[in-house]
Amino acid sequence: MADPGDRWTVRRVDDAAPDDQVRKAGRRLAIPTPWSDVGVTGSLLFGRCLGSGKTPYQVSIDVAEPRYKCTCPSRKFPCKHSVALLYLWAEGRVDETGVADFAAEWAGRSAERTARREAPPAERTPEQEQAALLRAAERDARVDAGLADLSLFLRDLVGRGLAADSQHRPRRLQEQAVRLVDAQAPGLARRLHDLAGITDATPDWPARLTEGLGRVHLLVRAWQNRATLPDDLVATVRAHLGFTLRSEDVLATPGVHDTWVVVGLRDADEDRVSVRRVWLWGRTTGRPALVMFFAAGGAAFTSNLYPGTELDATLHFYPGRSPLRAAVGERDEHARAVAPWTPPALTVAEASGAWRSALAGDPWLGEWPVVVAGCLQKDVATGFGLVDDAGDSVAVVGDKAWPALAVAGGASCVFSGELSADGLQVGAAVVDGELVVL
Amino acid sequence: MIDFAGLATAAAVGTSTRPLAAADLPEPILGVVQDADGRDPAEVLLDAAAGYATARRARPAPGPDLPALELPAPSRPQVPDAVVALLHRIAGAGALREPLQREAFAALAARGLTLPYHLMLPLLAEVNRPGVARDVAGLLDARWRAIVALDPVWRTVLDRGAGPDDAADPQVWEDGSAEQRAAYLAAVRRSDPAAGRALLDGPGFAKENAETRELLLRQLTHGLGADDEPLLEARLDDRAKGVRELAAALLAWLPGSAYVARAESLAGAHVRLQKRLLRGPLTVVAPVPVTAATRRDLYREKDLDNQPAERLHLFDVLGIVPTDRWPSLVGATAADLATGPAEYLDAPIDLRPAFAVAAMRWRDADLAAALGEADPSLLPVLLPVLEPGLRDRLVVDALAGETGAQLVTLIVPQPMSPTVAVAALDVIGRLALQRDQAYRASELLTAVGRHADPLAAPALLDGLADLSGRLPEKPPVVVKDGIRAASTALQLRQALAEALLAYPLLTPEADPKG
Numbered sequence: 001m002a003d004p005g006d007r008w009t010v011r012r013v014d015d016a017a018p019d020d021q022v023r024k025a026g027r028r029l030a031i032p033t034p035w036s037d038v039g040v041t042g043s044l045l046f047g048r049c050l051g052s053g054k055t056p057y058q059v060s061i062d063v064a065e066p067r068y069k070c071t072c073p074s075r076k077f078p079c080k081h082s083v084a085l086l087y088l089w090a091e092g093r094v095d096e097t098g099v100a101d102f103a104a105e106w107a108g109r110s111a112e113r114t115a116r117r118e119a120p121p122a123e124r125t126p127e128q129e130q131a132a133l134l135r136a137a138e139r140d141a142r143v144d145a146g147l148a149d150l151s152l153f154l155r156d157l158v159g160r161g162l163a164a165d166s167q168h169r170p171r172r173l174q175e176q177a178v179r180l181v182d183a184q185a186p187g188l189a190r191r192l193h194d195l196a197g198i199t200d201a202t203p204d205w206p207a208r209l210t211e212g213l214g215r216v217h218l219l220v221r222a223w224q225n226r227a228t229l230p231d232d233l234v235a236t237v238r239a240h241l242g243f244t245l246r247s248e249d250v251l252a253t254p255g256v257h258d259t260w261v262v263v264g265l266r267d268a269d270e271d272r273v274s275v276r277r278v279w280l281w282g283r284t285t286g287r288p289a290l291v292m293f294f295a296a297g298g299a300a301f302t303s304n305l306y307p308g309t310e311l312d313a314t315l316h317f318y319p320g321r322s323p324l325r326a327a328v329g330e331r332d333e334h335a336r337a338v339a340p341w342t343p344p345a346l347t348v349a350e351a352s353g354a355w356r357s358a359l360a361g362d363p364w365l366g367e368w369p370v371v372v373a374g375c376l377q378k379d380v381a382t383g384f385g386l387v388d389d390a391g392d393s394v395a396v397v398g399d400k401a402w403p404a405l406a407v408a409g410g411a412s413c414v415f416s417g418e419l420s421a422d423g424l425q426v427g428a429a430v431v432d433g434e435l436v437v438l
Numbered sequence: 439m440i441d442f443a444g445l446a447t448a449a450a451v452g453t454s455t456r457p458l459a460a461a462d463l464p465e466p467i468l469g470v471v472q473d474a475d476g477r478d479p480a481e482v483l484l485d486a487a488a489g490y491a492t493a494r495r496a497r498p499a500p501g502p503d504l505p506a507l508e509l510p511a512p513s514r515p516q517v518p519d520a521v522v523a524l525l526h527r528i529a530g531a532g533a534l535r536e537p538l539q540r541e542a543f544a545a546l547a548a549r550g551l552t553l554p555y556h557l558m559l560p561l562l563a564e565v566n567r568p569g570v571a572r573d574v575a576g577l578l579d580a581r582w583r584a585i586v587a588l589d590p591v592w593r594t595v596l597d598r599g600a601g602p603d604d605a606a607d608p609q610v611w612e613d614g615s616a617e618q619r620a621a622y623l624a625a626v627r628r629s630d631p632a633a634g635r636a637l638l639d640g641p642g643f644a645k646e647n648a649e650t651r652e653l654l655l656r657q658l659t660h661g662l663g664a665d666d667e668p669l670l671e672a673r674l675d676d677r678a679k680g681v682r683e684l685a686a687a688l689l690a691w692l693p694g695s696a697y698v699a700r701a702e703s704l705a706g707a708h709v710r711l712q713k714r715l716l717r718g719p720l721t722v723v724a725p726v727p728v729t730a731a732t733r734r735d736l737y738r739e740k741d742l743d744n745q746p747a748e749r750l751h752l753f754d755v756l757g758i759v760p761t762d763r764w765p766s767l768v769g770a771t772a773a774d775l776a777t778g779p780a781e782y783l784d785a786p787i788d789l790r791p792a793f794a795v796a797a798m799r800w801r802d803a804d805l806a807a808a809l810g811e812a813d814p815s816l817l818p819v820l821l822p823v824l825e826p827g828l829r830d831r832l833v834v835d836a837l838a839g840e841t842g843a844q845l846v847t848l849i850v851p852q853p854m855s856p857t858v859a860v861a862a863l864d865v866i867g868r869l870a871l872q873r874d875q876a877y878r879a880s881e882l883l884t885a886v887g888r889h890a891d892p893l894a895a896p897a898l899l900d901g902l903a904d905l906s907g908r909l910p911e912k913p914p915v916v917v918k919d920g921i922r923a924a925s926t927a928l929q930l931r932q933a934l935a936e937a938l939l940a941y942p943l944l945t946p947e948a949d950p951k952g
Contacts, residue, residue, distance in 0.1 A: 027530025161452025214487025385501015
C-alpha cells in the first residue's frame with residue numbers, strides 16, 4: 001500500500017510536466033468527469049481518460065521511478081493525461097483499489113525491461129579492452145591538438161588586446177568553442193561559449209573576460225602538464241574538459257552509505273542537452289553530493305530524486321579533487337518525506353572556508369553546497385544577503401531569495417544552498433526541523 | 439604594482455601595445471606565473487589572470503551593508519492544503535482563471551486567510567495586471583505586508599489596496615496611502631461616526647487631491663447620519679465634480695436633509711394628481727426647470743438618450759423624494775403614482791424607472807414588489823430591495839417569459855440563488871437547441887457557471903450533463919465549450935465553498951484587525 005507520505009505534492013507534479021502547455025492542459029483535465037477506472041496500488045497509479053475519441057486513453061504511471069505510459073498519440077512526455085492523473089493523485093482524489101488489467105500488464109512488461117537493463121554488463125574481452133585504450137589515446141591526442149590551438153588563440157587574443165576588433169570577438173570565441181567540440185573537449189567548449197556571451201555592452205566586460213580567460217588558460221596549462229600532476233587532480237581536469245566516465249566504472253568504486261536528504265534541484269539547458277542537478281546531503285556523514293541527470297531532445301528527466309525526500313542509499317563519488325558528483329548505487333526502492341532534521345549549520349565564515357577549501361582542490365569549481373545559518377538582509381539596490389551572529393555576511397543570489405524571506409521572515413534560519421563567488425544560492429530552509437524546499 | 443583592474447586594462451589594450459612587466463605583479467600572483475622572464479607577455483598575463491581569477495573567486499560576494507531584516511510574525515493562518523490544490527487548478531483553468539481567482543481570493547480575504555509563498559509570489563509577479571493588486575491586498579498579513587514593502591514594484595499593492603491591518607492603526611491616517619487612510623476612516627466611522635467626521639472637518643481635507651477627497655468622503659457611507667449634513671452640504675461647492683456628485687448622492691440618502699427638502703419642494707410644484715370621471719386618477723407631471731439651485735444639487739442635465747434636462751430633472755426629483763412623503767405631497771402613495779397612468783406635456787409617460795430608483799434608495803420593499811410585478815425589466819435595479827422569496831419568484835417568472843434571456847445577464851452581478859440558477863438553466867436549455875441563439879446560450883452558461891450559488895452545483899451539473907446529451911449531433915462549438923466551462927466553474931466553486939466551510943467569515947467586530 002502506498003504511504004500517503006510518498007504522495008507527490010502539486011508542485012512536484014508541476015515540475016514533472018515537460019512544459020507549461022502540458023502543465024496547464026493537465027490541470028484542466030484534473031477533474032473527475034473524463035476519468036474512469038482510476039486507482040492506485042503501491043506505486044502504480046492508473047486510470048482511463050476519455051479524450052476526443054470513443055476509446056478512453058489508458059494511463060499507467062509508476063510514481064516511484066517515475067515511469068509513464070499513456071495510449072494517447074502525444075509526443076510530449078509525460079503527456080497531459082499522465083500529468084492530470086498525477087494532479088488528481090497529488091490532491092488526494094485517487095483511492096487505493098485493485099490494479100486495473102491494462103496497468104498490471106504494463107507494470108509487468110516494465111519490470112521485465114528494468115530487469116534486462118539492470119543485468120550486469122558483459123565483461124569486456126581483451127580485444128575490446130585494447131580497442132578502448134586505443135580510442136582513449138586517440139582522444140587524448142585530439143584534445144592535445146585542440147588545446148594547443150586554443151593556447152595560441154588565447155595568446156593572440158590577449159596580445160592584440162580584447163578591445164581590438166571587439167565586435168568580432170564573440171564570433172571568434174564561438175568558433176573556438178566549435179573547434180573544441182570537434183577536438184572532443186566539450187567542457188572547455190562550453191566555457192568558451194559562455195565567454196562569447198560577454199560583449200562590449202556587458203558591464204565590467206574587461207574584468208569578466210580576463211578572469212574567464214584566465215580560468216580557461218589554467219585548464220589548458222593543467223592538461224598540458226598532466227604528466228606532473230597527481231591523479232586526482234588529473235581526474236578533475238579531465239572532468240572539466242568534458243571526459244566522461246562510465247557509470248558502471250564509478251559504481252565499481254567504494255561507496256558511501258548514508259541517509260541522503262535531497263535538498264535542492266536545478267535544471268539548466270546546456271547546448272542541446274538539459275541537465276538536472278540534484279543536491280543531496282548525508283545525514284550521518286554531513287557530506288554533500290551532486291547527482292546529475294541528462295535529457296536530450298526535449299525528453300523528460302528520468303530523475304527519481306526529488307527535493308523534500310530522503311532515501312537510504314550508497315553513493316559512489318566520481319574521482320577527482322573536492323569530490324562532489326556521485327552516482328547512486330544501491331538504494332531504497334522508495335524515497336520518503338524528510339523526517340525532522342537539524343543539520344549542523346555553518347557560520348558564514350565557516351561556509352566561506354569550506355568553499356575556499358573546495359576551490360583550492362578544484363579551481364574550476366562552479367559552486368559548493370553548504371548548510372549555513374543566518375538572518376536575511378535586503379537592500380533595494382543591491383539585493384539580498386545573509387548575515388550571521390558574528391556579523392559576517394554573504395550575498396544571496398538567484399530566484400529563491402524572496403521565497404526564503406517569506407519562509408524565514410526576520411528570524412535566524414538554516415539554509416541549504418550552493419555557495420560560489422557570486423554568493424549563496426539558497427534552495428531550501430530548515431524551519432523547526434522541517435525541510436522547506438523553496 | 440598591477441592589481442586586477444590594471445591586469446584587465448592590460449588585457450583589453452593588448453600586451454603587444456602595453457607589455458606586462460611581471461615584476462609589477464604582487465607577490466602571491468607572481469608566484470603562479472611560471473618563468474616570467476623571456477616568455478610571451480600574453481602568456482604571462484594569462485598566468486596572472488588565472489591566479490587573480492582563483493583568488494577573487496575564493497571570497498564569496500558579501501551581503502549588503504545592512505542589519506538583518508526584522509519582519510513581523512505571520513498574523514493570519516495560511517489556506518488549507520485542499521484550497522491550495524484548488525487554487526492550482528483554478529490557475530490552470532484558462533479563461534475561467536481570472537474570475538474564479540478573484541472570487542476565491544475575496545472568499546479567502548473575507549475569512550482572514552493568507553496564501554503560502556509559492557502561490558503569493560507568482561501573484562505578486564503579476565501585480566501590474568489590472569485588479570491583481572486589489573486582490574492581493576486583501577490577502578496580505580503583517581508578514582506579507584512587510585515583505586511587499588521591500589520591493590519597489592510590489593509596494594504598489596500597498597498603495598492601491600488597503601490591508602486589513604490599516605483599519606486598526608491610527609498612524610496610517612497621518613502617513614498612509616489614500617487607500618490605507620480610507621480603510622482607517624471606514625473603521626472609525628463604523629465605531630464612532632462623529633470621530634470619523636471630525637477627521638474630515640480639518641482644513642487639510644481641502645488640500646487633498648480630488649481623487650483622495652472623493653475616496654475619503656465615500657467612507658461617510660459607514661454610519662451616515664443627519665449630523666453629516668453640514669459637511670456634505672459644504673462639499674456641494676467642492677471644486678471637483680466627482681466630490682460634488684458624491685456629496686449630492688450622500689445627501690439624497692438623508693431623509694431630513696435640506697437637499698431632500700428641496701427635492702420635495704420641486705415635487706410639490708411639478709407633480710399633481712388629477713381626478714377623472716369614471717377612471718382612476720391621472721398623475722400629471724411637469725418639466726422641472728434648470729436653475730442654479732438644481733445645478734448645485736447636481737441634477738442631471740443630459741444623458742445618453744439626449745432627453746431634455748427638464749425631464750431628467752423631473753426623474754431625479756421623483757427618485758429622491760422619500761416614498762412615504764407622497765401621500766402628504768399629492769395625496770397618493772408612491773406605488774399608485776408609479777403604476778398608475780401619468781402624463782407629461784400632454785403625452786403619456788412611464789414613471790416607473792424613476793420610482794424604481796426611489797424604491798432602491800429608500801429600501802421600499804412594497805414599492806419594489808409593485809414595480810417588479812408590473813415591469814420585469816426593472817428587476818435588475820430592484821433586486822437588492824426585494825424580499826428574497828419574492829425576488830426569486832419574480833426572476834423565475836421573468837426568465838420563463840420572453841425577456842428572460844436578456845434578464846439573466848443583468849442579474850448575474852448578484853449571486854444567483856439556486857432557484858434562479860435552475861430557472862436560468864431552463865432558459866439555456868431552450869436557447870442551446872436553437873442554432874441562432876448559440877451565443878446567447880453560451881453567454882448565459884458563462885453567467886450560471888460563474889455566479890450560481892455553489893449550493894445549486896449538484897443540480898446544475900446534472901442539468902448540464904442532461905443538456906449535453908440532448909444537443910444535436912454537431913452542436914455549435916460555443917455551446918459545447920460553454921457547457922464544459924460552466925461545469926468546470928461550478929465544480930471548482932463548489933469544491934472551494936466546501937473547503938472553506940470550516941472557516942467562518944470574519945466581521946469587523948470578530949476581528950479587530952479587520
